[in-house]
Amino acid sequence: MKILNRKMTLKAFQDYIDEMKFGIFDRKIDRIILHHTSSPIESWQNSASMLHYWRLYESRGWKAGPHLFISKDSIWLFTPIKKEGKASTKGINKGSIHIELVGRYFDKYPGPEVAKLTAHVLELLTNKFKIKTIRSHYSYDENSNCSPLVDFPWVVSLKNKYLVNINITKDIC
Numbered sequence: 049m050k051i052l053n054r055k056m057t058l059k060a061f062q063d064y065i066d067e068m069k070f071g072i073f074d075r076k077i078d079r080i081i082l083h084h085t086s087s088p089i090e091s092w093q094n095s096a097s098m099l100h101y102w103r104l105y106e107s108r109g110w111k112a113g114p115h116l117f118i119s120k121d122s123i124w125l126f127t128p129i130k131k132e133g134k135a136s137t138k139g140i141n142k143g144s145i146h147i148e149l150v151g152r153y154f155d156k157y158p159g160p161e162v163a164k165l166t167a168h169v170l171e172l173l174t175n176k177f178k179i180k181t182i183r184s185h186y187s188y189d190e191n192s193n194c195s196p197l198v199d200f201p202w203v204v205s206l207k208n209k210y211l212v213n214i215n216i217t218k219d220i221c
């Protein structure tokens with residue numbers, strides 16, 4: 049499995065998305081699925097963490113992985129958005145952009161740094177691809193090992209807090 053392993057500032061990510069050309073032969077993207085890492089945010093070590101997750105997916109024999117990781121200060125490109133990713137065994141990969149928030153969020157919401165960066169990333173992606181659905185992995189699979197907290201209501205709270213333009217509905221697709 050090939051990974052990009054690129055660290056980006058929000059500005060660099062914005063340019064990257066703005067310049068991305070999507071044609072009729074590219075895959076149709078219609079949703080964003082939010083996940084979070086199995087390791088806590090305190091143990092995030094940039095490239096070393098990327099390689100840790102790369103090894104993990106390799107060990108599972110996966111040919112694809114999540115698209116992005118969002119840490120406190122950076123957006124990490126893991127696999128190309130143009131390619132179908134994989135972050136679930138439940139067949140919810142078609143049409144999805146999989147985003148891993150760095151940290152464990154079973155009993156708390158992401159802190160302000162991850163939350164703010166996520167708000168801007170979601171604004172960019174929903175507008176670029178006309179996405180109407182942002183849901184947690186948990187909402188598709190209760191046995192996913194991902195928290196129900198990083199779901200629609202949390203994204204709505206980000207909209208209000210950071211005044212980002214994210215037009216989504218509660219419907220799941």
Ligand SMILES: [Zn+2]
Pocket residue numbers: 082083084135185186192193194
């Ligand atoms: Zn997940």
